[in-house]
Amino acid sequence: MSSHAGRVALVTGAGRGIGRAMADAHSAAGAKVAYLDHDPALAEEAAAAAKQRGCEAMALSADVADDQAVAEACRRVSETLGPIEILVNNAGISPKSGGDGKRSPVWDMQPDEWRRVIDVNLTGGFNCVRAVVPGMRELGRGRIVNISSVAGRTYCDIVGVHYAASKAALIGFTKHLAGELGPDGITINAIAPGRIDTPLMRGSAPEANEAARLATPLRRLGSPEDVASMCLFLTSDGAAFVTGQVCDVAGGWLLT
Numbered sequence: 001m002s003s004h005a006g007r008v009a010l011v012t013g014a015g016r017g018i019g020r021a022m023a024d025a026h027s028a029a030g031a032k033v034a035y036l037d038h039d040p041a042l043a044e045e046a047a048a049a050a051k052q053r054g055c056e057a058m059a060l061s062a063d064v065a066d067d068q069a070v071a072e073a074c075r076r077v078s079e080t081l082g083p084i085e086i087l088v089n090n091a092g093i094s095p096k097s098g099g100d101g102k103r104s105p106v107w108d109m110q111p112d113e114w115r116r117v118i119d120v121n122l123t124g125g126f127n128c129v130r131a132v133v134p135g136m137r138e139l140g141r142g143r144i145v146n147i148s149s150v151a152g153r154t155y156c157d158i159v160g161v162h163y164a165a166s167k168a169a170l171i172g173f174t175k176h177l178a179g180e181l182g183p184d185g186i187t188i189n190a191i192a193p194g195r196i197d198t199p200l201m202r203g204s205a206p207e208a209n210e211a212a213r214l215a216t217p218l219r220r221l222g223s224p225e226d227v228a229s230m231c232l233f234l235t236s237d238g239a240a241f242v243t244g245q246v247c248d249v250a251g252g253w254l255l256t
């Protein structure tokens with residue numbers, strides 16, 4: 001039997017793209033999955049499709065930047081599906097407000113845009129961890145995966161400084177919490193995707209995505225499923241002794 005069978009997983013930003021692929025991979029492996037998304041229609045559609053495949057799933061609509069909404073969503077998941085054992089912090093944004101799918105340079109970046117990116121990409125992860133960790137500590141086990149980016153490890157010409165800073169911070173968040181949560185049987189790791197073909201990626205200028213593809217040693221863009229298979233490994237029993245790591249899923253792009 002899969003080590004995911006019957007386990008309760010919460011995936012944020014699960015309505016589309018990488019989040020949906022990770023949530024679907026967990027439900028296909030037998031987990032009971034809560035599909036959380038800011039967009040209620042996307043969450044409903046993704047959870048309904050999982051249910052149609054015979055999986056136990058539920059949809060939740062919340063903004064991960066809102067700590068009260070996250071706490072309430074986690075409470076509903078525990079009541080409906082059972083105690084949360086797996087958390088995937090995936091919800092993220094990468095505004096391209098420079099026009100033509102380009103980022104704003106730092107001198108044009110509006111403070112509100114900076115704050116929103118940090119609130120969603122970094123504080124969103126904090127809000128979710130804070131809400132689920134007490135239950136994981138009671139269980140004596142848990143698995144957390146944070147979706148960072150290769151842009152959090154090194155310079156990436158496509159994204160804004162707010163995005164790079166938030167994704168770099170998620171790496172520090174991951175390493176610190178590996179130390180803090182390890183004694184309670186909770187592992188926490190990060191995935192650093194490269195260019196993955198999703199609606200978010202398609203928001204960038206097409207020539208930037210093509211340049212990234214050509215600069216990727218494996219000469220292709222990643223798929224959401226490429227990231228989902230790494231995530232499924234990190235939440236499986238096979239990864240029981242892996243914590244505090246950052247795993248690139250990038251086809252060799254921006255190797256550090």
Ligand SMILES: NC(=O)c1ccc[n+]([C@@H]2O[C@H](COP(=O)([O-])OP(=O)(O)OC[C@H]3O[C@@H](n4cnc5c(N)ncnc54)[C@H](O)[C@@H]3O)[C@@H](O)[C@H]2O)c1
Pocket residue numbers: 012013014015016017018019036037038039042062063064065090091092093094120124147148149150192193194195196197198199200201
């Ligand atoms: N696509 C890439 O090339 C790439 C590369 C590196 C990292 N990432 C990261 O992977 C994650 C998923 O990216 P994607 O490409 O699938 O993006 P996407 O925009 O296609 O999907 C993101 C999903 O998150 C939801 N979301 C956005 N803000 C939210 C919020 N505040 N609360 C709850 N849900 C919210 C959206 O509604 C959407 O369904 C992000 O954290 C992103 O930074 C993506």
